[in-house]
Amino acid sequence: MSLANAFTMVFVSLGALAFFASWVGLLRFPDALSRLHALSKADNLGLGLVVVGLLPQASWPFGVLKLVALWLVSVLIGGATGQMLAGVIHANAGQISDDRETRPDTGAKSAARANPETAS
Amino acid sequence: MTGFLLTAGVFILLTVLLGLVSILRGPGDAVRLMAVQLLGTGGVAALLLLGSAIDLTATTDLALVLALLSGFAAVAFSVALGRAPAASSDDRHGSDPPDDSPAGD
Amino acid sequence: MPGLPLPDPRWADVPLALASLGLALWLTLTRRDRAAVIGFTGYGLLVGLVWVRLGSVDVALTEAALGGGLMGLLLLIAVRRLGDGTALSPPPALLTRLLVGLLCLAVTLGLAAVVLGLPSPAPSLVEAVAQHQALTELGNPVAAVLIAFRAVDTLLESVVLALAVIVLWSFGADRAWGLRPRALDIGPPSSALLLLGRLLPPVGLIVGVHLFWTGADHPGGPFQGGAVLAAMAALVWLTRLGEPPPVDDWLTRLGIVVGPLLFLVIGLSGVVVADAFLGYPEAFTKPLILLIETAKTLSIAVALALLVAGPPELPGSMSTGQPATTESRVTG
Numbered sequence: 001m002s003l004a005n006a007f008t009m010v011f012v013s014l015g016a017l018a019f020f021a022s023w024v025g026l027l028r029f030p031d032a033l034s035r036l037h038a039l040s041k042a043d044n045l046g047l048g049l050v051v052v053g054l055l056p057q058a059s060w061p062f063g064v065l066k067l068v069a070l071w072l073v074s075v076l077i078g079g080a081t082g083q084m085l086a087g088v089i090h091a092n093a094g095q096i097s098d099d100r101e102t103r104p105d106t107g108a109k110s111a112a113r114a115n116p117e118t119a120s
Numbered sequence: 121m122t123g124f125l126l127t128a129g130v131f132i133l134l135t136v137l138l139g140l141v142s143i144l145r146g147p148g149d150a151v152r153l154m155a156v157q158l159l160g161t162g163g164v165a166a167l168l169l170l171g172s173a174i175d176l177t178a179t180t181d182l183a184l185v186l187a188l189l190s191g192f193a194a195v196a197f198s199v200a201l202g203r204a205p206a207a208s209s210d211d212r213h214g215s216d217p218p219d220d221s222p223a224g225d
Numbered sequence: 226m227p228g229l230p231l232p233d234p235r236w237a238d239v240p241l242a243l244a245s246l247g248l249a250l251w252l253t254l255t256r257r258d259r260a261a262v263i264g265f266t267g268y269g270l271l272v273g274l275v276w277v278r279l280g281s282v283d284v285a286l287t288e289a290a291l292g293g294g295l296m297g298l299l300l301l302i303a304v305r306r307l308g309d310g311t312a313l314s315p316p317p318a319l320l321t322r323l324l325v326g327l328l329c330l331a332v333t334l335g336l337a338a339v340v341l342g343l344p345s346p347a348p349s350l351v352e353a354v355a356q357h358q359a360l361t362e363l364g365n366p367v368a369a370v371l372i373a374f375r376a377v378d379t380l381l382e383s384v385v386l387a388l389a390v391i392v393l394w395s396f397g398a399d400r401a402w403g404l405r406p407r408a409l410d411i412g413p414p415s416s417a418l419l420l421l422g423r424l425l426p427p428v429g430l431i432v433g434v435h436l437f438w439t440g441a442d443h444p445g446g447p448f449q450g451g452a453v454l455a456a457m458a459a460l461v462w463l464t465r466l467g468e469p470p471p472v473d474d475w476l477t478r479l480g481i482v483v484g485p486l487l488f489l490v491i492g493l494s495g496v497v498v499a500d501a502f503l504g505y506p507e508a509f510t511k512p513l514i515l516l517i518e519t520a521k522t523l524s525i526a527v528a529l530a531l532l533v534a535g536p537p538e539l540p541g542s543m544s545t546g547q548p549a550t551t552e553s554r555v556t557g
Contacts, residue, residue, distance in 0.1 A: 022158060023158065026151070044161065046165060069184075070187055080421045081421070123231045134240055173231075182273075188425065193297050199411050200305040
């Protein structure tokens, strides 16, 4: 088997493994921020490994350039998105890390909140 | 080589499809969004791998569009939560709640 | 070691189909608006992959550009404005819901019966298109059908888009006429969002133009290119790196109509020059098609971006995200 094919097989397999790890992390980590960590590191790594693995198979020059451009775009977006999501998760910790009903009983919740004020 | 690439593509696709379980389960919308992101990135990888069997130029273009717009869901999500709406925000965050701070502060 | 044998495509098809159905079911049943919108974005990606599997990358591109980009943004902004927790009206009665469900089921079963009952091989116009495609000098059969063989449909679609913008603008308050749309004016962007707003649009511009240009011979075309360009414009407006134009700006209005107008003019001139409405004279087919498609891309991009930007609004109105009803309930 040629060197290029061996290279591709190794890197693509590693990439697939990274995606699997990302999925496991998403499912099993305890809270939103650590899941975000799993997501942004592992799946960008997976994509990078897959792209690197595909480089020997791509046509030169435009195929290779397109792949590299795609990878660069993903990395940049992934980094910025990870930061942005982390900020959002941190600022809205209560609301989006668990599921609460979006339609509470009309009036009951706010009445309960208003009562301590009027009672005190 | 084609057989290997296709198998790897299918494997990655199946993995990120399993991530959809996270959409259903949650808990919380942040995890759901992350599952969508995973689907996007995994979709890009799967398309690149499966593209060798279909039409490589076209699938690479599609992968490029997916990669570009994968950030959009996250942008939309952060926009939707920009300022916590009054009704369901609890006061413990101190992120400017309107007049209803409870007496025990 | 020899390469692995080709995997059976059903390994990918069956999970894709099951996942799409399962997600669609969950989307219909869930009570949480924001979760449903996020799931809907994921659903768009799944459907895009299904289209690839069905061999139609053009449609997959449209699905990715619209579903992944613009629709998610539009819907999440709507969820934000409606507020998470206000029931605006009582939910429909059980009987209504049952009837709607039965109607949807009937439509689904009808479609399934039609598709599964097609004779095999199913009747199609693929050969007819392939025979005459050479006349249009386009390599992409989808583009040939859209711009040459069924140009009337495409013309009408581009007019519909312009009409949609007009209808959306009519939702603005009378006093707000002439002002800028503000639905995307959410607040100062975080630094990460600002980075995305500076990084993505130039790349998106190139990708959008590339998609339009490559549509002549490969999957792509004006709609896909225009959708990506619109998404980039929405991002720029979102991050406050630019502002949506006021609704009485003549240049914007020109941008919206130039596509359908040019298409119409060329179509009408075809009556004189080429014996048919929307006929193209043989010598000028490719240049005319390119001209129409360029104008179309511009109009689609402008119209879609304006559809996301919303109706004209007075500054300091609802878009700050605090629905009026909850405030009156809490302080009351």
